[in-house]
Structure formats: C-alpha cells, structure tokens
Amino acid sequence: xxxxxxxxxxxxxxxxxxxxxxxxxxxxxxxxxxxxxxxxxxxxxxxxxxxxxxxxxxxxxxxxxxxxxxxxxxxxxxxxxxxxxxxxxxxxxxxxxxxxxxxxxxxxxxxxxxxxxxxxxxxxxxxxxxxxxxxxxxxxxxxxxxxxxxxxxxxxxxxxxxxxx
Amino acid sequence: xxxxxxxxxxxxxxxxxxxxxxxxxxxxxxxxxxxxxxxxxxxxxxxxxxxxxxxxxxxxxxxxxxxxxxxxxxxxxxxxxxxxxxxxxxxxxxxxxxxxxxxxxxxxxxxxxxxxxxxxxxxxxxxxxxxxxxxxxxxxxxxxxxxxxxxxxxxxxxxxxxxxx
Numbered sequence: 001x002x003x004x005x006x007x008x009x010x011x012x013x014x015x016x017x018x019x020x021x022x023x024x025x026x027x028x029x030x031x032x033x034x035x036x037x038x039x040x041x042x043x044x045x046x047x048x049x050x051x052x053x054x055x056x057x058x059x060x061x062x063x064x065x066x067x068x069x070x071x072x073x074x075x076x077x078x079x080x081x082x083x084x085x086x087x088x089x090x091x092x093x094x095x096x097x098x099x100x101x102x103x104x105x106x107x108x109x110x111x112x113x114x115x116x117x118x119x120x121x122x123x124x125x126x127x128x129x130x131x132x133x134x135x136x137x138x139x140x141x142x143x144x145x146x147x148x149x150x151x152x153x154x155x156x157x158x159x160x161x162x163x164x165x
Numbered sequence: 166x167x168x169x170x171x172x173x174x175x176x177x178x179x180x181x182x183x184x185x186x187x188x189x190x191x192x193x194x195x196x197x198x199x200x201x202x203x204x205x206x207x208x209x210x211x212x213x214x215x216x217x218x219x220x221x222x223x224x225x226x227x228x229x230x231x232x233x234x235x236x237x238x239x240x241x242x243x244x245x246x247x248x249x250x251x252x253x254x255x256x257x258x259x260x261x262x263x264x265x266x267x268x269x270x271x272x273x274x275x276x277x278x279x280x281x282x283x284x285x286x287x288x289x290x291x292x293x294x295x296x297x298x299x300x301x302x303x304x305x306x307x308x309x310x311x312x313x314x315x316x317x318x319x320x321x322x323x324x325x326x327x328x329x330x
Contacts, residue, residue, distance in 0.1 A: 020239075020241050021241070022239065022241055022244070022246070024189065024237045024239055024246065024248065026191050026198055026200070026235055026237075028193070028198070031231075031233050032233060032250060033191055033193070033198070033233060033234065033235035033250060034235070034248075034250070035191070035235055035237050035248040036246075036248065036296070037239070037246040037296050066196075068196050068197060068198060069198065070191055070198035070199070070200055072189045072191075072200050072237065072239075073239070074185075074187065074189055074202070074237075074238070074239035074241070075241060076185050076186070076187055076239070076240060076241075076242075077241075077242055079187070081187070081189065081201075081202040083189065083199075083200040083201070085197060085198060085199070131201070131202050
C-alpha cells in the first residue's frame with residue numbers, strides 16, 4: 001500500500017515536471033546561491049531527476065564542494081510550481097548515458113555519445129513539493145517524500161499558506 | 166553614462182519580471198535549500214525586488230539566520246529565465262507598506278494595511294542574470310549588476326553556454 005502511494009506520488013511529480021521540462025537548478029557556492037536553467041532529461045521511478053550536463057562546467061565544481069541542490073519548475077500559465085530538494089551526483093556510466101541519450105543533444109555535444117564531456121547530473125530527491133494555483137489560490141500543496149529511499153517521514157505540518165505569507 | 170546603463174538594465178529586469186510576476190524565492194536553512202512561490206510586488210529603481218509577506222512566517226526565521234537568497238523567474242512559454250541573487254531584509258515601515266499596498270492583498274491579509282502581520286520582504290539585488298531562449302537556444306545571457314550600490318564589478322567571463330553544459 002505504501003509502495004502504491006509512492007508510485008502515484010512519483011507519477012504526479014513526473015506529470016508536473018513534464019509540463020514544464022526546463023528546471024532552475026540552484027546550487028550553493030560558499031555563501032552565495034546560483035541558479036541556471038536546465039533541460040530535464042528524465043524523472044526515474046524513484047522520483048530522482050536526471051539532466052545531461054558538461055562534466056567540466058563550473059557548476060560541477062560547486063556540486064563537488066556542496067551537493068545539496070534545489071530544482072524548481074515554474075509554470076506561470078497554469079500557476080503550478082514544483083520545488084525538489086536533493087543531492088546531486090555526476091554520473092558518467094556509459095550505459096546510463098545511452099539509455100537517456102537523444103539526438104537533440106547534438107546541438108550542445110556535436111560528437112553525441114562519444115563526446116568526452118557528456119555526463120549526467122543525477123539529483124537524488126529527498127523531498128518534493130508542489131503548489132497548484134489553478135485549483136485554489138496556491139494554498140494547496142503536497143509533499144512527495146521518498147520514504148522508502150531516504151527513510152525520512154512525511155511531515156505535512158511545516159507549511160500553511162504558501163504564496164504571500 | 167554609467168547611470169544610464171544601469172537604468173536600462175533595471176528597466177530590462179523589470180520588464181522580464183513583469184511578464185512572470187510569480188518568483189521562486191530560495192532561502193538557505195542549515196544545509197538545506199528551500200523555495201516557495203511569491204507574488205512580486207515591485208522592482209524599484211535600484212533593481213531591488215519587493216514582496217509582501219507575513220512577518221511571522223517560517224521563512225522570516227530562516228532569513229534572519231542567513232539573508233542570502235535567490236529569486237528566480239521562469240517563463241517556459243517564451244523560454245525566458247531570470248535569476249537574481251541578493252540579500253533579504255524585513256521592512257515594516259508603514260509608509261513603504263502604504264506605497265506598495267493594493268486591495269488584492271486582502272485575500273491574505275483581511276485587515277489590509279492594519280493587519281499586524283503585514284510586512285515587506287526586500288531583496289537587495291547583488292546580481293541579476295537572464296537567459297533568453299526565444300532568440301538563440303538559451304545561450305544569450307546578460308549580467309545586470311548594481312555597480313553603484315554594491316561596488317562590485319561586472320564579470321562577464323563566468324558564463325558561457327548556460328542550459329545544457
């Protein structure tokens with residue numbers, strides 16, 4: 001029963017992300033926060049988020065020092081906002097690259113799968129929330145927590161109204 | 166001449182934000198990052214961003230411990246993304262509240278300007294960037310820096326391609 005709930009939560013997360021695709025990935029660097037838009041490659045069955053990335057880009061250095069990240073998706077057109085908190089890791093496993101690779105990536109990695117800079121950034125989801133403003137003024141929220149993976153407990157008491165308070 | 170550049174940069178920032186209005190406000194709490202959607206009240210002439218907020222909400226506690234925040238705006242419909250880095254402060258000055266107040270706030274603060282919980286969150290902008298994907302695949306970016314206010318120098322060399330690398 002618990003597994004079923006988790007499946008439906010991951011499905012909901014996937015549907016919300018599919019609507020937007022482009023995430024803002026927020027990383028920490030000393031005191032500062034940085035963000036940049038990233039095209040989402042996949043949301044896996046455990047609710048983790050995958051992006052193709054350049055193994056040698058500046059943000060990888062930041063992530064090695066501090067892997068705590070936040071991934072947010074905003075869809076102003078239908079007033080839906082998703083916020084995912086997780087731990088980032090760099091994945092260079094060839095079979096995983098192959099699994100998620102699509103030819104559109106050639107725009108950034110001309111050599112495709114053979115590009116030595118091609119890598120994946122995996123965000124292992126610790127907590128995911130969303131605000132759905134289309135239903136009732138953005139006060140609805142859900143907490144999608146990977147209890148099975150992280151061992152954390154759902155805590156729905158941390159949030160009330162979300163938007164203006 | 167420098168002032169004029171700054172004015173046009175702030176104007177550009179204001180136009181981009183007006184298109185989206187709802188920001189994701191990212192705060193730090195110990196190791197974790199948190200975000201929530203916030204309706205933007207104003208972008209002032211110095212490029213600072215203002216939000217109405219509840220003085221007693223949990224995020225204010227987080228901001229008192231660490232005022233470094235990130236404010237992002239995503240407009241997937243036209244592929245435009247804005248990221249603003251700044252320092253948050255709580256403003257309870259009555260005249261400023263009055264200046265920015267609009268009756269729509271009664272949805273969250275029924276007593277309006279007399280609501281004792283009504284406050285403003287000011288994000289003093291340190292750096293603002295945007296990615297405009299409608300023109301050329303999200304590789305265009307600008308760095309809007311409040312040199313006059315922060316004394317920092319523009320450093321355009323930190324970014325190259327933004328989206329996938």
